[in-house]
Amino acid sequence: MNLFDKLDSEFLREVGDISRFTGRFFREASKPKQEWEEFINQCYWIGYKTLTLVGITAFIMGLVLTIQSRPTLVxxxxxxxxxxxxxxxxxxxxxxxxxxLICAGKIGSGIGAELGSMRVTEQIDAMEVSGTNPFKYLVVTRVMASMLMVPLLSCLAIAISLYGGYLGVNIRGNVSWHLYWFQAYGALNYGDFIPSLVKTFFFGFAIGIVGCYKGYNSQKGTEGVGRSATTAVIVASLIVFILDLIAVQITDILGLT
Structure with a gap:
């Protein structure tokens, strides 16, 4: 078997393992008695603890985009x-x-490292021996929290970045508060908001699934924990771009662009 065949077989095996992992998530999530306390705890760590980073990035993003775009429009x-x-x-x-992408870097790596550490220190095995369902407690709660928090963080990022855009417009110009928001919202419609919001749920699901999969199946001690965290970020970021490409094609076919 040459190198390319080996890479293909490893890729297909990885896809199959992630598919089975995803299927198990849906089976476990559909069963009663959810771990609501852990779910709320994960919402706090995934959402609130990421808000500052997302907010600062969004503000700078809106400000820089406005400043860089102005000379061309002039x-x-x-x-x-x-x-x-x-x-x-x-x-x-x-x-x-x-x-x-920010969530893939922070949340994906955090989940991968946390579950990877629990796997190599045999904490997950101890939960299974004690009769607890570690998959439902550790994986389902984190994936569901990611699906909820990433769209909320995206909405906050949009609002903060638009405010940064307002400041960017007034660095070289003089646009009133009411006129800026009238023009900003006047250019938008439901075809802009709805696809943007819907695809963030899939972003959050992909980030949560990949991070949990890499961490839950981590091996080879501390080296495996680091590898799980790193590969979780890389794979989650790649899937975000692929999902975004698919979303753009679908919205174009539906005539929402």
Whole structure:
């Protein structure tokens, strides 16, 4: 077997393992008696603890996008379109995708490292021996929390980045508060908000599943924990881009763009 065949077989095996892991998630999530206390705890760690990083990034993102776009619009005499252009760009693509990438880096690596440490120190095995369902307690709660928190963080990122855009517009110009928001919201419709919000649920699901899968199946001691955290970030980020590409194609087919 040559190198390419080996890589193909490993890739297919990984896809199959993640598929089975995902199927098990849906089976466990559909069973009664959810771990609500742990779910709320994960919402706090995944959502609230990531809010500061997302907020700062979103503010800088809106500010920089506005400042960088202004010279080009000035050349064409279309500087009045700056609030509209910035709002559409941020709502449709930039804010949701950047937020998902931040969550993939922070949440994905955190979940991978946490569950990986529990696996190599045999804490998960101890939970199984004691009669607890570790998959439902550790995996289902984290994936569901990711599915809820990533869309909320994306909405907050959109709002904060639009405010950063307002400051960016007024660095070189003089646009009133009411005029900026009138132009920003006037350029948007439900076809911009709904696809942007829906795809963030899939982003959160992918980040949670990949992080939990890598950590839950971690091996080879502390080296495996580090590898789980690293590969969780890489794979989750790649899936975010793939899902975004699929979402763009679907919205284009449905005529929502």
């Amino acid at each position: 050349e064409f005499g279309a500087v009045s379109l700056l609030p509209s252009m910035v709002s559409v760009s941020l709502v449709r693509e930039i804010a949701p995708v950047i937020t998902a």
